[in-house]
Amino acid sequence: MSLDAAQGLLACPVCAGALNVADRPASCRDGHRFDVARQGYLNLLGGPQPEHADTASMVEARARVLTSGAFHAVDAALARRTDRARTILDVGGGTGHHLARLLDTLPGARGVTLDISTAAARRAARAHPRAASVVADAWGTLPVRPGRFDLVTCVFAPRNMAAFARALTPSGLLVVVTPEPDHLASVRERHGLLGIDPDKDDRLLRSASGHFQPVARHRVRSVVDADAALVADLIAMGPNAFHGVPTEVEPLTTEISVSVWVFRPAQAQMF
Numbered sequence: 001m002s003l004d005a006a007q008g009l010l011a012c013p014v015c016a017g018a019l020n021v022a023d024r025p026a027s028c029r030d031g032h033r034f035d036v037a038r039q040g041y042l043n044l045l046g047g048p049q050p051e052h053a054d055t056a057s058m059v060e061a062r063a064r065v066l067t068s069g070a071f072h073a074v075d076a077a078l079a080r081r082t083d084r085a086r087t088i089l090d091v092g093g094g095t096g097h098h099l100a101r102l103l104d105t106l107p108g109a110r111g112v113t114l115d116i117s118t119a120a121a122r123r124a125a126r127a128h129p130r131a132a133s134v135v136a137d138a139w140g141t142l143p144v145r146p147g148r149f150d151l152v153t154c155v156f157a158p159r160n161m162a163a164f165a166r167a168l169t170p171s172g173l174l175v176v177v178t179p180e181p182d183h184l185a186s187v188r189e190r191h192g193l194l195g196i197d198p199d200k201d202d203r204l205l206r207s208a209s210g211h212f213q214p215v216a217r218h219r220v221r222s223v224v225d226a227d228a229a230l231v232a233d234l235i236a237m238g239p240n241a242f243h244g245v246p247t248e249v250e251p252l253t254t255e256i257s258v259s260v261w262v263f264r265p266a267q268a269q270m271f
């Protein structure tokens with residue numbers, strides 16, 4: 001069961017003590033207990049998931065897009081920046097695809113994918129034998145033990161920089177993937193989808209300030225010839241899906257265009 005990959009890495013969301021996931025239910029020394037879902041993920045959210053959490057149909061659309069290989073260049077870029085990681089936390093990890101592809105390149109490593117969506121967590125629980133899947137809110141106190149991860153990844157997902165810094169070892173790395181203005185531009189233009197915030201680079205650097213220093217930025221671009229089904233899934237996997245997915249779509253050539261940012265902790269973390 002892939003949840004075992006998280007042994008020694010998770011913290012009780014109630015008392016912050018070490019969470020033992022070797023037994024079922026998972027428990028801490030103070031006796032707080034958490035059932036493991038029969039699909040293999042651990043829900044540490046402590047309440048119902050919010051309405052903005054990705055739905056099952058969004059997660060399935062994202063899974064088909066990722067399986068198509070459309071984001072292969074992004075996975076390759078992530079792997080190039082992270083070749084020494086042993087313990088990985090992927091925040092807003094969705095289907096678990098990116099963590100799984102990283103673990104494929106890192107034979108001795110293990111990881112935790114954390115997402116607020118139970119539909120995503122279900123899918124992520126079977127993404128890789130060395131990846132544990134946890135439901136939690138990235139904006140809360142992350143249910144992970146401080147200083148246990150040597151890599152935190154965040155791909156198109158919420159960035160809680162203070163929590164990421166706390167999760168990392170002092171020599172760890174944070175790798176963030178953000179969309180560039182021309183990311184999926186032809187799909188967004190053709191279907192009137194939400195644009196990319198022009199201020200997003202500044203916002204990223206401002207949020208990192210005091211916690212991390214940027215050490216590299218790599219631009220990744222690849223062209224995708226998307227058939228109609230893939231175009232529909234590219235729309236259905238994102239926030240536009242909350243407003244409905246167009247029924248009539250045509251094949252489009254589009255561009256994957258992202259930045260892969262690498263950050264180091266600003267200073268050694270005190271625990």
Ligand SMILES: C[S@@+](CC[C@H](N)C(=O)[O-])C[C@H]1O[C@@H](n2cnc3c(N)ncnc32)[C@H](O)[C@@H]1O
Nearest residue numbers: 054092093094115116117137138139155156157
């Ligand atoms: C755009 S998707 C990216 C998923 C994945 N990183 C990928 O690239 O395939 C954003 C993900 O963040 C998750 N998410 C949104 N808000 C969150 C929160 N507050 N805490 C944890 N995950 C969150 C969503 O459920 C979704 O799976």
